[in-house]
Amino acid sequence: MNVINVCKTVKLDGLTEAAKQAKAVHAPVLFSFAEIMETEDPFSFFAKGSSLSSGKRFIFGNEEMMIAGLGAACTFSATGNQRFDRVKRDWQQAAERLVLRAQPGAETGKPMLVGGFSFDPEAAHSSLWAPFADALFYLPAWFLRVQNQQVILTHSMICRPGVPLEQLVAQFSREEERFRLAKPISSFETEKRSSIFPLQDRESWRELVTKAIVQMHHSDLRKIVLARTLQADLVEKPDLALLLKRLADRQKGSYLFCLETPEGAFLGATPERLIKKQGATIETACVAGSAPRGDTKEADMRLAAALLADPKNCKEHHYVVTMITSELRKFAQTVDWPDQPQILKNKNIQHLYTPVHAVADPSVSIFDLLQTLHPTPALGGLPQADALNWLRTNEAIDRGFYGAPIGWCDCDGNGEFVVGIRSALFAGCRAVLYAGCGVIEGSNPDSEFTETALKFRPILDVLPGENE
Ligand SMILES: C=C(O[C@@H]1C=C(C(=O)O)C=C[C@H]1O)C(=O)O
Known part of the structure; x- marks a missing residue:
């Protein structure tokens, strides 16, 4: 079997497992597939997301490690003083229900939760920051991690209970196809000063x-x-x-950091x-x-x-x-x-x-x-x-x-x-x-x-x- 077929089998096996678990626990289960990329620069990856991510992108890192996320398999947001606890609880719950499959060598490509908190939930809020609430986190649908000269891409999708396996497989493949075809929406840099x-x-x-x-x-x-x-x-x-x-x-x-909302x-x-x-x-x-x-x-x-x-x-x-x-x-x-x-x-x-x-x-x-x-x-x-x-x-x-x-x-x-x-x-x-x-x-x-x-x-x- 060639690499593509091996990956296909591994993904199918993972999705089958995720669907089975979702049915057993009557709750959504996260399925992630990680693979090694030959080369992918986080900035080009981020740019590609302009046509793909419905305005939910993230980038973070320094010379040691850069990560970038496009789209959200799920979004956690919270308001008020309980926001740290809320995000902690929601993430713990989601991470417990994770089915990860990886191409050989990409096993460390587990999905990550990315985002941030507001400065002070008790301060007066203006409409400017309304889309961010007091905590906003994404579990990126597409997640890239560049570290130690290794580039790992992780694709994540939520499998809801009751959704037939064929439908999950079709959705996962459709997302892959969209990702493969995605191109940055090019915009010209204006010379005019702000x-x-x-x-x-x-x-x-x-x-x-x-x-x-x-x-x-x-x-x-x-x-x-x-x-x-x-x-x-x-x-x-x-x-x-x-x-x-x-x-x-x-x-x-x-x-460097960027948390984008629509x-x-x-x-x-x-x-x-x-x-x-x-x-x-x-x-x-x-x-x-x-x-x-x-x-x-x-x-x-x-x-x-x-x-x-x-x-x-x-x-x-x-x-x-x-x-x-x-x-x-x-x-x-x-x-x-x-x-x-x-x-x-x-x-x-x-x-x-x-x-x-x-x-x-x-x-x-x-x-x-x-x-x-x-x-x-x-x-x-x-x-x-x-x-x-x-x-x-x-x-x-x-x-x-x-x-x-x-x-x-x-x-x-x-x-x-x-x-x-x-x-x-x-x-x-x-x-x-x-x-x-x-x-x-x-x-x-x-x-x-x-x-x-x-x-x-x-x-x-x-x-x-x-x-x-
Ligand atoms: C508050 C800022 O910076 C903070 C305040 C500093 C200071 O008062 O010397 C230095 C670094 C930061 O902890 C800011 O850059 O906006």
Whole structure:
């Protein structure tokens, strides 16, 4: 038998098993088939999805691993404070009912759940972010994983109880045919510049920062992370695949992410990992305290040295390290981190950075870790609940998924989430860009304004018409 026939037999066997299980448990069962691809670039794959995915695409990763998803075999969304538990429960249930078949060598190509959470379910929500709810996750119909020079493609489909096997086989083959024939909807890149303007003026920013500082002086609040937004009106609807490729090329060392809904896409290039869990190992990072990059190597090093020695930035950073490590101790047997922060350099900015390594029972859920840590004082403030309350009353923007966890989780409970900063929400010809910074008692509103301006750069630099 040749490879094609072997695959056909394996798929038929898998679908038969999934149909049988669905009938036995009276519930939908997920069937996935994984195969090795000779070559497939995640950006071309993502682009191909424009004609195939009904506006549900995802891309995530860095130099180590890139994943991309097209379409959704199923979608999980949730609102309110129970969102972490809801997603955890729904995913556990779905992952328990999985029939995986693979071409020899592609057995690791299990499907993954991809998506993210909103910053604060209790904050006022605008219609802008409505399609994202407070949690939005896809189990991609087509899922590509590029890691260690291996490319695995996983095709997933839900098998509902009572659907005849022939129908399931026909649907699976039809989807394969559509995928084989899919071509990117090509769009031209316009040379025309977008028009960009702030949604809050400088004066209202000054007032907000000053108000936060006064509040800290009269309460137990130690740190509040404030954000502001820019609006970009684009001449045409942007080609997201092109934009993402450009972002990845420019922001090496950051995590690229994009979560698309039929109404809009949230994307960015963030330097900040929130949680990576692999078996018993948990890696997280404290990223807080910022300085510009220098024009020369010497100037850059001077700025880094000044950042490492700056009491205000060190204090801001220290709050994050203390919160993350003490919360992790509730879950982990060991939590280790270096005494002194290091420097994390991005293209436009450098940060104080402390990597944290912990070991916990492998059964600890990544969703429980996210619920406990989010938002860390790098994105919310300290104490967490007071900072959130203050932001709900005083910050007049809907953060949506900005500053919140976005990433993936596999069926074995491993996963990785970053915080969605250096980011924007694209809807039609409009983009809203987000940037924030930690404010403590000694902060200066104008310096914080300048810092946020640097944090808009990753997105501003890849907008159509802004090509270098
Ligand atoms: C809030 C943002 O960045 C966060 C705030 C930082 C700071 O205050 O120094 C640094 C990195 C991030 O944790 C953002 O980029 O929007």
